[in-house]
Amino acid sequence: MFVLPEAHCVGPVRRAVNAILRYWEIAHLADDAELLTTELLTNAIRYTDSEHRIRVTIALEQRWLSIGIRDRSAIAPRAHRATASQESGRGLLLVEGIAGSWGYRFHPDGTKTVSCRLSL
DSSP, X not given: OEEOSSGGGHHHHHHHHHHHHHHTTOGGGHHHHHHHHHXXXXXXXXXXXXXXXXXXXXXXXXXXXXXXXXXSOOOOOOOOOOOTTOSSOOHHHHHHHHSSEEEEEEOTTSOXXXXXXXXX
């Protein structure tokens, strides 16, 4: 699905992820998948420009649920420890702690995909 890089789009995407997982009969992953999607999508919204839509993909693979967020940001994501006074900066640490793996790749068309996987 494609969404605008605006904060109000996060809730509908979370609900769509939940509905997809229920349809695939893997609702036991819904809470983690919604949180991971939220963190990755929020980062994309924060670092991409408002002219380009963000692509959200969710795929069921052999032993994994994959979540991918593709945007036009040229900034490589990095997990770092936020200080106690910082209100943000912990998202990728959550992704690291919950997902089986995560990573990113840049594409020749100037886009970047940040993705993660949950074990089935």
